[in-house]
Amino acid sequence: MENSPIFFADGADSKMIEAYKKAQETFKYFWREQSWEYRRIIPALTVSCVKVAFSQENPSSEDPIVEHMWINEIDFDGDNVKGYLINEPNELTNIQVGDYVEVPLNEISDWLFATPQKTKKSTGISKLFSSSADPLPKAYGGFTIQKMRSDMSKQERQDHDDAWQMDFGDFNDIEVVYEQKEHPENIVEHPMSKNMTEEFVKFLNEYPGELTHQDEKGLTLLHKETIAGNLSSVEIILEAGADKNIKTNTGKTALDFARQLNWEHLIPVFEK
Incomplete structure (x- = not known):
């Protein structure tokens, strides 16, 4: 933390x-x-x-x-x-x-x-x-x-x-x-993260704007899925072209949250 x-x-x-x-x-x-x-x-x-x-x-x-x-x-x-x-x-x-x-x-x-x-x-x-x-x-x-x-x-x-x-x-x-x-x-990973991959890919194809949308705190979908530790979702978001360097209102990237919460399985994905 x-x-x-x-x-x-x-x-x-x-x-x-x-x-x-x-x-x-x-x-x-x-x-x-x-x-x-x-x-x-x-x-x-x-x-x-x-x-x-x-x-x-x-x-x-x-x-x-x-x-x-x-x-x-x-x-x-x-x-x-x-x-x-x-x-x-x-x-x-x-x-x-x-x-x-x-x-x-x-x-x-x-x-x-x-x-x-x-x-x-x-x-x-x-x-x-x-x-x-x-x-x-x-x-x-x-x-x-x-x-x-x-x-x-x-x-x-x-x-x-x-x-x-x-x-x-x-x-x-x-x-x-x-x-x-x-x-x-x-x-390591919640079973729903793996089981919902097809639906998630379909969702992003239908709503591509979700990749760049930031809420009132500056959190993107990538930030939120990283905070929740969802490897499959994070990989899909990055493959869809999301910018991993986008920062929240407090200046944090998704990688910052992965490190902060010690999601060890996510950190290498962002460091590629």
Whole structure:
């Protein structure tokens, strides 16, 4: 990341601070999944939110009041994370539920998304004893949640997961991309990026102006696909003749974002 992580002095132990750091380093995978979710006709995520550290001055102490709360309807421009607060603050008075939030990436403390799990079909005698209930949605990310789960007893973890109605899995083995164990290649590239190549080529042929269009922040399609880590899309855009040197309003090229977010598979594409 471009900026060093910020960790508020809120009494967090070293393992919780490490959880904040992991969340910031891996946020790019959350955003990649969320960016594809916005393109789906049928939603695939049951939960999608980001935890942010909010603070204000404490009149009775030198240390600020700090609360880590969740936002949803996430957007990301490569530098700042945006969304709407979904928690009721306990002590803070400078923010409330529903407020629009925009913070630098280095001020998030966690992220979480969840997807439905496939129901395993039972056959023979196992079918007689299998539960008819669908499995709980599988959670990805949730580093601070997993840190807290690691401090719980087995029964406490079960009660916690039942309350969240999510399968958090093993707190020692946190997955960050969909079906990471079944398809390790998903770490490198989202399957939709590869599967949608024909449609994407067709889209650019029909709307060539999208190659040069810049939004209010100066972001082009190339910038946005780079921020989301989509190799196939980036290659198609470049092959279609996009200028890789176009800069945003803050003076950043697509390569700058690839380096900033540490998308290692994209950097060589721009350095050719």
